[in-house]
Amino acid sequence: MDASHSGIQEPFDLIRLSLSERVFVKLRGDRELTGVLHAYDGHMNLILSDVEETIMIVDHVDGAPEGHATVNVAKRKMEMLFVRGDGVILVSPPSRT
C-alpha cells in the first residue's frame, strides 16, 4: 500500500493540498461556505478569504401538510473569515471540472 506518490495518506492531507485553493465547507446550522483556504489546524479551525456564505432557512408553514416547507436561501460575502472547527461538518477540495 503506497499512496505516497499522491501525497495523500490521511484525511487531513486532502485539506493540506487544498491550501490556497477555493474549498467548499459544510457547517452545522444549515450553513455552507465557499472560500480560499489559507490556514487550518487539527480542530478543523479554518481561515478563508473571499468567502460566500449560504444559509438555508426552512419555514414550516402552519397547517401545511407534512413535508411542505418553503426554503429560503440567504447569502452574504465576507473578506477574511475565521471559522471555528466545531461547526465544520465537511471540507471539500476544489472541483477539478
Place this chain on the structure above:
Amino acid sequence: MAGLQPYVDHRVLLILQDGRAIVGVMAGFDQKSNVVLSDSKERVYSMEEGVEEIPLGLYLVKGDQIVLIGELDEAADKAVDLSTIRAEPLPPIRY
C-alpha cells in the same frame, strides 16, 4: 491572556448558554472561568412588557454555561429605563 481579572469587583453582565442575562458584581472566578456574582439579578426580556429584574443574590455560575461576560458602564446602565425596553430574549446557543 484573555483573563477575567479586570472584571473583579466590577458590575458585569453574564450571558448564558440558555440565553439568560444576569447582572451582578463579580466577586471572583477560577481557572475554569466559574464565576461568583454578588448582588445579582436576572434580567428577563420580553416583547409584551418591560425588562423584569429577578433578584438572585449571591450566585455561582459554572464556567461552561457562560457565553459572554461584559463590563457594565454603570452610568450608562443606570440611564436606561428598563421598563421601556421591549426585546425578545436572546436565543440559546445551538452547536
Place this chain on the structure above:
Amino acid sequence: MLIFSVFKTLTDQTVSVELKNDLSITGTLKSVDQFLNIRLDNIKVLDEGRHPHMMAVKNCFIRGSVVRYVQLPAEHVDTQLLEDATRRETAATKR
C-alpha cells in the same frame, strides 16, 4: 497554536465575532488565549434595536467555544505566511 498566533498578531485590530446564538459583536481585539477566548473593547452589537441586552456594555470576554465566526481585517492577514505556517505545523505534528 497556529490560529492562536494569528489572533495574537491581530491584537488592537477591529474584528467582528459572530456567536452561536446569532449575536454579532464588533470591537477592538484586546486579547486572546489558548482556548481562543476573546476580549473585545469598544464593542458594538449588530442590530442593537433587536438586541438591546448589551447596551451598557463597553468591553467583554467571549468564551471561545461559543464562537461561530470571526471576521478578520483582510489587510492585516498575510495569507502566504499563513499557508507556509500551516504546512510547517502539519509537517511537525505528523512525525
